[in-house]
Amino acid sequence: MVSERQHVVDFLNYLMIEKNCSPYTIEHYEKDINDFTSFLKQQAIEGFAAVSYVLVRQYLVTLHEKKYARNTVARKISAMRSFYRFLNREKIIEEHNPFAMASLPKKARMLPQFLYxxxxxxxxxxxxxxxxxxxxxxxxxxxxxxxxxxxxxxxxxxxxxxxxxxxxxxxxxxxxxxxxxxxxxxxxxxxxxxxxxxxxxxxxxxxxxxxxxxxxxxxxxxxxxxxxxxxxxxxxxxxxxxxxxxxxxxxxxxxxxxxxxxxxxxxxxxxxxxxxxxxxxxxxxxxxxxxxxxxxxxxxx
Missing domain, CATH: 1.10.443.10 (Intergrase catalytic core)
Structure with missing residues (x-):
């Protein structure tokens, strides 16, 4: 049986080979998935297939309690949504994406920093x-x-x-x-x-x-x-x-x-x-x- 970690590795390889994502982007995706995996362990949830929308809402609350910036929260949820789309596409889990209904916080619009x-x-x-x-x-x-x-x-x-x-x-x-x-x-x-x-x-x-x-x-x-x-x-x-x-x-x-x-x-x-x-x-x-x-x-x- 393929391990949960192997699913993550396969997803990261998919980002690199098929999506041509930069190493910087892949690094952030991996960190975001690892953060969610740690959250699952704290909740005694085994496996990505066992995640529900209610649990995703709870994860969002946890992120806000840790005072993550809105842009960071939005990125983390977007990363997990993409990961679950990959799991669905590869038929690793049945057709459900608990992150599909999660609303992303409105990103703070920052003016780009530039040099004079x-x-x-x-x-x-x-x-x-x-x-x-x-x-x-x-x-x-x-x-x-x-x-x-x-x-x-x-x-x-x-x-x-x-x-x-x-x-x-x-x-x-x-x-x-x-x-x-x-x-x-x-x-x-x-x-x-x-x-x-x-x-x-x-x-x-x-x-x-x-x-x-x-x-x-x-x-x-x-x-x-x-x-x-x-x-x-x-x-x-x-x-x-x-x-x-x-x-x-x-x-x-x-x-x-x-x-x-x-x-x-x-x-x-x-x-x-x-x-x-x-x-x-x-x-x-x-x-x-x-x-x-x-x-x-x-x-x-």
Whole structure:
């Protein structure tokens, strides 16, 4: 008989192979399922098939008592709903999904955090571009901000995906979707320096051959976690007091593009958003930009 744990492993493999989910997403799904499994043990419930809608309501109460944010609760319930759909599809349990009727808490609408130009300038001046690691880090910053791609997309990039002569890159996005994005002159120059110099030196540290664009200090393909570590170090060295993730550079790209008058649908295409509503969250403007518009447009400003 297949164990409950094996069902979870099969589901995670399904997310990775068939749904092409990022390692970051899969990690969260696994944590959410493990949290629910721990709850079942506390309630002396054996097996996913024994879960009822009443028990799901009780689980929701437990999550609220632990003071989880609304977005976190919504994610946990959504993860379990997807897991049960998988169990139904594979006929592991009979056609019932106790999470199907659970109402998701309304997500808190947060404005995306972004960097101002002075903050970006400090960040871009940190790396020592005379070293292989410094050249790589500078290229990472330039391409994340210059294109708005996701960090998972950055880590998938191969040398053949770049055409620096025409300043364009092929990006492999979510759900195996591909798109072309333009590369700015600053990103192109950083990439040229890194590819011609730093990357070759990093590749010499291993006998393995790799077509991955970005390499770690061992000469192996850089991971999403590795990029996060690099960014944290750069933030620390730039003396910025804010916490940023690679996604903040994506937010900054979209915010700056729209603030300068870019078309919303063009930004949607560049970001690889399936729905325009995902892009509309960036239509907020900075206080300084708002004041500039007001001063230029209002007769009695």
């Amino acid at each position: 130009e002075k903050e970006l300038e400090r960040l871009f001046n940190v790396s020592d571009v005379t070293t292989p690691m410094g050249q790589r880090n500078q290229a990472i910053l330039e391409i994340l901000y210059g294109t708005g791609i996701r960090v998972s997309e950055l880590c998938k990039m191969q040398l053949r995906d770049l055409d620096l002569n025409v300043e364009i890159a092929l990006v492999k996005g979510k759900g195996k979707k591909e798109r072309y994005v333009p590369i700015g002159s600053f990103a192109r120059e950083s990439l040229e320096k890194y590819i011609q110099d730093g990357r070759k030196l990093l590749l010499e540290k291993t006998e393995k051959k790799s077509d991955a664009l970005f390499l770690n200090y061992k000469g192996e393909p850089l991971t999403v976690r590795g990029v996060r570590t690099i960014l944290n170090k750069l933030i620390e060295e730039s003396s910025l007091t804010i916490h940023i993730s690679p996604h903040v550079l994506r937010h900054t790209f979209a915010t700056h593009m729209l603030n300068e008058g870019a078309d919303l649908r063009a930004v949607q295409e560049l970001l690889g958003h399936a729905n325009l509503s995902s892009t509309q969250v960036y239509t907020h403007v900075s206080k300084s930009h708002l004041k500039k518009i007001y001063n230029n447009a209002h007769p009695r400003a």
